[in-house]
Amino acid sequence: MNNEVSIVINEADNVATALCHLKAGQEISVKVGKKVIFLTLKEDINVYHKFSLYDILKDEKVYKYAQVIGESECYIDSGRHVHIHNMRSLRG
Amino acid sequence: MQLKGFRRNDGSVGIRNKVLILPSVACAAETARIIANQVDGCTIINNQLGCGQMGSDSERTINTLIGLGKNPNVYGVLVVGLGCEVAQAKIIAEGIRESKKPVKVVVIQDEGGVLSTVSKGIEYACQMVQDMSKEKPVKIEISDLVVALECGGSDPTSGLASNPSLGLASDMIVKNGGTVILSETTEFIGAEHILAQRACNSETAADIFKIVHNLENEVMRMGGNLRGSNPSPGNIAGGLSSIEEKSLGCIYKGGSTPIMEVVEYSVKPKKKGLIIMDSPGQDIDSMTGMAAAGALVCAFTTGRGTPVGNPIMPVIKITGNSISFESLSDFIDINAGEILTGKKSLDEMGEIVFNEIIEVANGKRTKAEIFGFSEISIWRCGISV
Numbered sequence: 001m002n003n004e005v006s007i008v009i010n011e012a013d014n015v016a017t018a019l020c021h022l023k024a025g026q027e028i029s030v031k032v033g034k035k036v037i038f039l040t041l042k043e044d045i046n047v048y049h050k051f052s053l054y055d056i057l058k059d060e061k062v063y064k065y066a067q068v069i070g071e072s073e074c075y076i077d078s079g080r081h082v083h084i085h086n087m088r089s090l091r092g
Numbered sequence: 093m094q095l096k097g098f099r100r101n102d103g104s105v106g107i108r109n110k111v112l113i114l115p116s117v118a119c120a121a122e123t124a125r126i127i128a129n130q131v132d133g134c135t136i137i138n139n140q141l142g143c144g145q146m147g148s149d150s151e152r153t154i155n156t157l158i159g160l161g162k163n164p165n166v167y168g169v170l171v172v173g174l175g176c177e178v179a180q181a182k183i184i185a186e187g188i189r190e191s192k193k194p195v196k197v198v199v200i201q202d203e204g205g206v207l208s209t210v211s212k213g214i215e216y217a218c219q220m221v222q223d224m225s226k227e228k229p230v231k232i233e234i235s236d237l238v239v240a241l242e243c244g245g246s247d248p249t250s251g252l253a254s255n256p257s258l259g260l261a262s263d264m265i266v267k268n269g270g271t272v273i274l275s276e277t278t279e280f281i282g283a284e285h286i287l288a289q290r291a292c293n294s295e296t297a298a299d300i301f302k303i304v305h306n307l308e309n310e311v312m313r314m315g316g317n318l319r320g321s322n323p324s325p326g327n328i329a330g331g332l333s334s335i336e337e338k339s340l341g342c343i344y345k346g347g348s349t350p351i352m353e354v355v356e357y358s359v360k361p362k363k364k365g366l367i368i369m370d371s372p373g374q375d376i377d378s379m380t381g382m383a384a385a386g387a388l389v390c391a392f393t394t395g396r397g398t399p400v401g402n403p404i405m406p407v408i409k410i411t412g413n414s415i416s417f418e419s420l421s422d423f424i425d426i427n428a429g430e431i432l433t434g435k436k437s438l439d440e441m442g443e444i445v446f447n448e449i450i451e452v453a454n455g456k457r458t459k460a461e462i463f464g465f466s467e468i469s470i471w472r473c474g475i476s477v
Contacts (some may be wrong), residue, residue, distance in 0.1 A: 007432070017248050017331070019432055023111065047415070048248040048395075049331035062333075065251070069282070069337035082333065084319075088335035091281050091308070092318035 008032045010055065010066035015050040015082050017064075022051075044080045050082045062087050093450055097232035098167070101192035105236040106164035107388045107453045108406065109227055111220045113170050113213070114161055116184050117142030117177035123206050124172040127213035133221040135166075135191035135403040137468045149474025154179050156358040156470045158187030159384030161195070163404045167224040168194035170216050172209070175201030193218055195211070235269030235364070237453055240387035240405065241276065241345045244375035246323075247395025249332030251341020253412025254393035254428040260442025262347035262448060264367065272362045273382050274346035277303050278322050278373035282456065283343045284338025287368070291352045299354035303370040322373050324403045326396045330413075345393060357471050358384035375400060377471040379407070389453055391445065399423040401465030406458045408448055423459050 008017040011033030022028065022045040030037045030053065037053055045051045050064070056076040061068045070087040081088070098106045113136045115124035121139055128136035137160060138406025141153045157179060159171040169188050185197045196216040203209040241258065243250055262272045271417040280287060284304045291297035305383060311318060323332045332338045352365040358381040361367040371378040375398065383404040387408055390407040392400075397420035401407045411417050414429030421427075426448060436444070452458055 003434075009252070017252065046331065048413070050248075050333065064337060065340045067283070067286075067336070067338065067340050069109070070334040082119050084328055087333055089282075089319060089336060092322070092335040 006030050008031060009064060012066040013063045014053055014056055015064055016053055018045040018047055019026050019048050021047050025027055039079045043081050045081055052076045052080050052082050095232045095454055096229040098227055100164050100232050102166040105232045108165040109167050109224055111168050111217055111224060112161060112166045116171055116173040116179045116181040117141045119174040120172045120200060121296055123200060123209055124395045127209050127217055131217040131221055134217055136405055140184050141470055143177040144476045145178055146477055147474060148382060149472055150178050153470050156384045157184050159358045160404055161188035162191040162389040163386055164382055165393045165404050166389055168220040170213055171197045172213060173199040175199050222346060237265060237270040238387045239265055239272045239449060240382035240390040241272055242375060242379055242390055243342055243393040245394045245396035246327055246338055247397040247413055248332060249412030249429060250393050250395045251344060253431045254410045255344035256438055257339055257428040257441040257445050258391050259347040259408060261446035263349055264446045266349040266365050273367045273369050273387055275369040275371040275378045276373045277307050277370050279339045279342040280304050281339050283339040284375055287343060290351050292352050296351055296354055330395055360385045372471055376467045376469040380468050380470055389449060391449055397424060399465055400467045401460030403466035403468060406452050408452055408458050410445060425459055
């Protein structure tokens with residue numbers, strides 16, 4: 001069985017995807033390539049939703065699959081839910 | 093596993109044997125339905141178009157109806173017309189006859205009413221079903237298969253589990269000489285550079301950029317913004333934040349082989365291998381276009397879950413979301429979410445999906461097929477007039 005609570009698809013990514021419902025204040029470890037990152041979640045993350053691995057500055061690109069999936073609309077500190085409220089599509 | 097199918101007069105191969113009752117226009121659809129309901133072995137297309145159309149829009153509708161009739165899963169066709177429509181039954185019948193299959197026509201205004209049309213239509217359909225029943229399945233190869241790829245009700249598990257699994261299966265089909273069609277141009281936006289790098293030549297790469305560019309121009313012309321439409325409210329609730337994120341997950345289902353050709357909506361590919369069709373992200377429009385291009389079976393990934401099927405080709409549902417599979421297992425065939433829970437590896441799941449496509453091609457019925465789901469809609473490019 002897989003005990004990971006989240007997945008990072010590529011080490012170039014700055015977001016992870018939750019594999020189960022995660023709680024604010026939860027301390028988790030995330031595998032990023034060969035590294036392991038430890039972080040505390042700032043808010044609840046629904047299953048399959050994304051959270052920031054690092055601090056993301058306003059207007060910084062958001063990466064998943066090592067590709068740009070959008071741009072942040074505000075400063076997003078690590079462990080935050082990243083979704084339509086704080087990132088925008090560059091194509092939509 | 094030895095594959096069996098039906099060899100048609102034009103040399104093409106089908107994996108199902110159906111008589112198609114094809115209304116040329118929406119006005120004949122109910123009459124056609126009465127005929128189809130009466131005769132076992134028939135399938136019907138619920139055509140909502142065929143009149144009040146012009147130019148490239150009516151041309152596309154007529155070509156799509158002809159393509160659906162020509163699909164090798166169809167043994168023979170009864171075209172049911174009204175008489176005064178733009179999509180004339182006789183023109184559609186003539187187009188389908190190029191494939192040398194049995195085609196009959198009944199026209200409501202010529203037959204003197206619905207009752208005589210139904211009576212004659214049933215007579216024709218009964219004869220066709222009896223002739224069809226004498227067809228013997230013959231040995232066919234994976235290289236004869238044309239697989240439509242589709243995703244609908246996507247969520248982040250689509251890009252993590254179901255589409256990568258289907259991508260491996262697509263590669264296996266192509267490596268065995270078969271054809272797979274990747275569609276939904278909307279869901280190339282933000283991922284077109286990756287697809288273009290995989291094009292077999294610079295012309296095909298340019299075609300990939302062109303269809304995405306044309307679509308984006310059309311969205312702008314409509315004063316539009318994709319957000320709220322694609323990704324849809326369900327995509328967003330599931331965790332997809334942008335069309336780029338959705339697209340990057342979507343294209344996994346095409347696998348990793350070179351893209352051989354870009355075809356227009358409902359147009360039959362000239363080449364084998366991985367083909368791109370210009371079609372919208374609307375699932376039913378897209379599946380209809382691929383069936384009209386000769387796709388025999390559809391592999392459909394879903395995160396949120398959708399029950400849709402197709403009247404011409406069996407549709408296999410694959411989810412990457414174990415929660416959806418638990419609650420919606422009556423219409424989802426495969427749970428690729430087992431990759432995310434660590435029960436299966438991606439390679440194992442690719443094998444499972446490939447084997448399912450082969451088994452379904454060999455006659456195993458999918459859940460959507462057993463329910464009799466047979467959605468059809470044709471992608472429009474014009475206004476009703």
